[in-house]
Amino acid sequence: MPERFIYALINFIILAAIVFVVFRKLIVRIFRTRREQINKDLDEAEAALAMKEPEPLTDTEATVEGPSDGRIAALYAEASAEHNRRMDEMEVRLSTLRRDMLDRTNKAALEKLRLDTCALMAKEENAALFRRHERNIAHRILSLIKLTPGDITYLTHHDVLYVTLTSAFPLEEDLVKEIETAAKKLLDTVGGEPSFWVLTDPDCIGGLKLRIGDTVYDGTVSNALLGLVNNVIHKRPDPSHDVSSAGNTLISDVLAVDFNIDTYQLGRVISISDGICWLDGLADIMFGELVEFENGAMGMIQDIEPNRIGCIIFEDYENIESGTKVRRVGNMASVPVGNELLGRVVDSLGTPIDGLGNLWATETRPVEFAAPSITMRKSVSSPLHTGIKAIDALVPIGKGQRELIIGDRQTGKTSIALDAIINQKGKNTVCIYVAIGQKDTTVAEIYEKLKEKGAMEYTTIVCANASSSATEQYLAPFAGTAMGEHFMYEGRDVLIVYDDLSKHAVAYRELSLLLHRPSGREAYPGDVFYLHSRLLERSAKLSDEMGGGSMTALPIIETLSGDISAYIPTNAISITDGQIFLDTDLYNEGQRPAINVGLSVSRVGGAAQTPLLKQVAASLRMSLAQYRELQTFAQFGSDVDDDTRRVLSAGERMMAALMQKRYAPLTDGEIALIIFAVSEGFADDIPASGVWEFEKALFAHFKGTDILKRLSAGKRMDEEFKDTLKGALAAFVKEAGYVG
Numbered sequence: 001m002p003e004r005f006i007y008a009l010i011n012f013i014i015l016a017a018i019v020f021v022v023f024r025k026l027i028v029r030i031f032r033t034r035r036e037q038i039n040k041d042l043d044e045a046e047a048a049l050a051m052k053e054p055e056p057l058t059d060t061e062a063t064v065e066g067p068s069d070g071r072i073a074a075l076y077a078e079a080s081a082e083h084n085r086r087m088d089e090m091e092v093r094l095s096t097l098r099r100d101m102l103d104r105t106n107k108a109a110l111e112k113l114r115l116d117t118c119a120l121m122a123k124e125e126n127a128a129l130f131r132r133h134e135r136n137i138a139h140r141i142l143s144l145i146k147l148t149p150g151d152i153t154y155l156t157h158h159d160v161l162y163v164t165l166t167s168a169f170p171l172e173e174d175l176v177k178e179i180e181t182a183a184k185k186l187l188d189t190v191g192g193e194p195s196f197w198v199l200t201d202p203d204c205i206g207g208l209k210l211r212i213g214d215t216v217y218d219g220t221v222s223n224a225l226l227g228l229v230n231n232v233i234h235k236r237p238d239p240s241h242d243v244s245s246a247g248n249t250l251i252s253d254v255l256a257v258d259f260n261i262d263t264y265q266l267g268r269v270i271s272i273s274d275g276i277c278w279l280d281g282l283a284d285i286m287f288g289e290l291v292e293f294e295n296g297a298m299g300m301i302q303d304i305e306p307n308r309i310g311c312i313i314f315e316d317y318e319n320i321e322s323g324t325k326v327r328r329v330g331n332m333a334s335v336p337v338g339n340e341l342l343g344r345v346v347d348s349l350g351t352p353i354d355g356l357g358n359l360w361a362t363e364t365r366p367v368e369f370a371a372p373s374i375t376m377r378k379s380v381s382s383p384l385h386t387g388i389k390a391i392d393a394l395v396p397i398g399k400g401q402r403e404l405i406i407g408d409r410q411t412g413k414t415s416i417a418l419d420a421i422i423n424q425k426g427k428n429t430v431c432i433y434v435a436i437g438q439k440d441t442t443v444a445e446i447y448e449k450l451k452e453k454g455a456m457e458y459t460t461i462v463c464a465n466a467s468s469s470a471t472e473q474y475l476a477p478f479a480g481t482a483m484g485e486h487f488m489y490e491g492r493d494v495l496i497v498y499d500d501l502s503k504h505a506v507a508y509r510e511l512s513l514l515l516h517r518p519s520g521r522e523a524y525p526g527d528v529f530y531l532h533s534r535l536l537e538r539s540a541k542l543s544d545e546m547g548g549g550s551m552t553a554l555p556i557i558e559t560l561s562g563d564i565s566a567y568i569p570t571n572a573i574s575i576t577d578g579q580i581f582l583d584t585d586l587y588n589e590g591q592r593p594a595i596n597v598g599l600s601v602s603r604v605g606g607a608a609q610t611p612l613l614k615q616v617a618a619s620l621r622m623s624l625a626q627y628r629e630l631q632t633f634a635q636f637g638s639d640v641d642d643d644t645r646r647v648l649s650a651g652e653r654m655m656a657a658l659m660q661k662r663y664a665p666l667t668d669g670e671i672a673l674i675i676f677a678v679s680e681g682f683a684d685d686i687p688a689s690g691v692w693e694f695e696k697a698l699f700a701h702f703k704g705t706d707i708l709k710r711l712s713a714g715k716r717m718d719e720e721f722k723d724t725l726k727g728a729l730a731a732f733v734k735e736a737g738y739v740g
């Protein structure tokens, strides 16, 4: 056993010795490499430590800039800009809402305040406050009284004129006597006599009033209070404005009031029906004057007969009944005008109906105004681009022109007018769109569309929709014209659209029949021609001395089954300087806009067309007329010779080239380019249905080129440029594969 252990030990030693001898080098190498590696790492670490310098402090600007990654910084900036924009938007909306609410609450609160103050003042213990003024007021009234022409006329027919003295408290006898004597003396000057009445009316609160004939000299507290409240209501609120401060002002105003004498004429309602009423009194009233009813509704005088006056009512007439008092306001019907109206939707009286708060316009203009005289005018000379190929090339419109858009229902009349408005963007032209008798939804759509295209910034919509009274529909175009005139006389360019005048004529017919005016052709009153001519005559190009402004009118007329010889269409055609006729057949064939080139004319616009378009479109009308003639002819015969076929297919292509989408106005250069390309035969190798694609490719090809820039300048092409253009077009059709 011990020997075996000794042998095993010797074996192990011999084996270990052999292994050491064989693997010695390898083992030594392994240990050495390991040591070297450790040493190297140590050296490197030391070197790194030695090289590392203290890091510079990040400078403050870099910290402010935020994350160093450029993309994140951009995103951050974008997000904060969006946040700011939304906050601004919210702020604007909130302030509008706040203002709107204030307006409404103020109005209601002030009315309540007025009634409360009336009640308070009428209390017996306060009576003494107003008594001491009576003699004073009476003397002031006596210094004012005079006879109006109406009173004198009345006295020539009747010897007696009613004179009524009304006061809140019974007056002293000597004062009454004094007033009666003065009245007698006044009437004596024309040989008349007063029928003198003395009344007491506690509703007056204090003071007194004297009525001679229809004229009232009012020195009562109730009237002064009414005036003060109206003043507060119509005053623009300042930021600190609130109801309580208005109330305080009112009370201090009442205490300080000096009882100025308010002079006005009074009448009363005899009968009322369907938005018109007959009045009695108001001896000196004039045609077109405004009157105010007891409930605050406004009316306008439209008819004066020997013993009654016809008046149209603008607002609700439910509270008006026979016997209601009417007060003469003293001015003609007028509407607010000015920059405040841009971007707004208003009704016929200029009251906003878009929920964006009060207008606070500082200026007004009468709705009826004389048209500029001949010496104030200048002939039409500069173009008003509509951006519609068929119109700008064939029936050009000049600034100050009146161009009728006429056609059956749903033929694209409104679309043309809207395109013209949209195309005025950035051209310093104010647009007014007057909607007469249209559906609310249609007007809302139009508003949204104009807003989307950025056109509301320079546009006002005057709206008297289908549910408005005939009175409002009658007034709307006159109101729109007054708003336009303001800008025209300021030297600016205006485009006004009346959509549409046939509904206006119907509203006027309704009014006239209610006012018992004799009816003529198609039951329209005889003066319906005068109605539209006095409206459209107000559109003009003013002379340089007058500031050089212009108002271009695009009245729209709806025909029945294409009948342009009906009464209203013929009237409108003869008043305007040309018409754009929209054809149902063309519309049904798919031609959009469905302009009938043969029946459409522009009588003065040619003078305003740019020389380039004039040159390019010169032969167009002729060739289109030729095409139409052959087209009718070719419908009957199946065999047509090559010449005819060529004219027909060229005509078809040209008609296709005149097609255009809605709300996509083109520049003058683009219009000239496509018409030139098609009429010079560069599209001859493609079918009419392909012209649309051709046009798209053409515009894309020439976008931003010098050629298009030169065309956009609108100058006439000389031969040299024509050749260049033809060369470029030839290269284009070859490149785009439109040949062969």
Ligand code: ATP
Pocket: 408, 409, 410, 411, 412, 413, 414, 415, 416, 558, 592, 593, 660, 661, 662
């Ligand atoms: P209305 O008699 O109801 O007032 P209108 O004559 O004013 O109608 P628009 O409302 O302008 O006609 O257009 C009628 C329809 O014709 C629109 O719904 C529109 O789809 C189509 N339309 C008009 N012009 C074009 C156009 N250039 N391209 C395509 N569609 C058009």
Ligand code: MG
Pocket: 413, 414, 415, 499
């Ligand atoms: Mg329409």
